[in-house]
Amino acid sequence: MDCQVCYALYYDSVTTPCGHTYCRVCLQRVLDHARHCPICRRPLTIQPIIYRDACPENELIRRITTYFWADMLEDRRKQVQADAVTHDAEECDMPLFICTLAFPSMPTFLHIFEPRYRLMIRRALEGNRTFGMVLYNHPGFVELGTVLRIVNVEFFDDGRSLLETVGVSRFRILRSTVVDGYTAAKVEPINDISIAEEEELEAAELRGTAHPHPPPPPLPSTLPPTTDDNTTTSNSKTSAYPPTPTPTLPLPHFPTNVQEIETTPTQVLMDFATDFVLRMQRQSVGWLTARILAIYGQCPHDPAIFPWWFANILPVREMEKYRLLGTTSVRERLKICCGWILEWEATGSRWSFMDCVVL
Known part of the structure; x- marks a missing residue:
């Protein structure tokens, strides 16, 4: 027996x-x-x-x-x-998939074929269906990563599997070990500062600028000018007063260099980024194809989600995108994205931020 x-x-x-x-x-x-x-x-x-x-x-x-x-x-x-x-030891309770970058709220698709990761994914499916994704960095891996939750899995007859996952949160690795061939780690979460703290941070940065963005000018009066008792502007063919123009709101001032990004309101940074995406869609750039948008969705208008979406579709080097994982505010992430946009517009098609990770 x-x-x-x-x-x-x-x-x-x-x-x-x-x-x-x-x-x-x-x-x-x-x-x-x-x-x-x-x-x-x-x-x-x-x-x-x-x-x-x-x-x-x-x-x-x-x-x-x-x-x-x-x-x-x-x-x-x-x-x-x-x-x-x-x-599931308390010291190293986060299994790690060492491969690529993943971001919160964004999908990640994985092909599992190595025996060590087959075991890791099987244990994840038997547990809470989560594991950590970290970027490979010779000879090991980076310090920051993203927790992924398994949404769907498809097994093949030869033991391989395809995973559909979605990013849940970010973490920092404190220490790691090897468990049955794959890496597990003790991690701590990376959280954003509160909305009140972020508003204070933005106000402090805007106060620090020598040339703050001017407020909209007051709207001109729409009352007709008065004249003497015998004539009015309504029935007179000629008048000493020019016609009152239709009031219009001033266009937002988009940043043109890195220094201006630091002193630009968060909402204007978001408008600048979404305007760039719309312009690129009209130009039919290769990284905004229908296939890419089918995977990651259309451009989000939520500033909390936009940087993660933008990092997934823009052809930027992995270590540039990696900077986003260590940020603690939406404004900080938007400033990084706007810096990428200025770099793109400065170099155009000669932009060389792309690279390829071969594992």
Whole structure:
């Protein structure tokens, strides 16, 4: 009654279509590396996550082990549960996928094929469906990352899978270790300052400018000028007063250099960025195609979401985009995005911010 993978007493045994039996956790680990029975090498069509409703426990083996080896079975149960608790240790409870950048509120699609990440994703699906994404940085990885939540998963017969995830929050890595081949870390969240603090920060920056943005001029009076008793401007063909112009609001002053970005109101920065996106759409630039917009959506008008969306579609170097993860205010992120826009407009098609990460 010993499993041929762990050589211990069967616990939660599962029998494969070829007739061989293993512990459920042992068979899951086997499927992380190969899709064949460890004994007869026949191909297995069992999904990597062996759910109990699809693959129930072998009832006959359960009765035999419970009747003859009840004490050993209880020890085996405690051992399996202790191993599971080890994977969720408090010190390093965030599994890390070391690959690329991801941002809050934005989708990320992943192709899982390495055995270590198959195991990590399986454990995430069995738990709270979250894991951390960090950018590769030779010889390791960067300090800041994003928590991703698995929205959908599609498994293939050869063990590979496709994941659809969405960014939830940001974190900073405090320390890390290796768990069964993949990296796990102890992290702390990165949160934005409060709205009141951000408003105070903006007011302080605007007060620091030597040339503040002028307020809109007062609207001219629309009352007709008075004349003497015998004549009025309404029935006179000629008048000493020019016609009253239609009042119009002044156009916002968009920044033209980095120094002006620092002293531009947050709403104007947002208007400047969205105006740039609209102009690029009219020019049919290659990074604003219908396919890209189908994945990330149309340009958001929420300043809290726009920088994440903009960083996903703009062809900027990864380490430039990485700056956004360490920010603590919407205004700070908008200033970074507007700096990218000024760089684009200064260099045009010769912009060389793009790079490629090969893992």
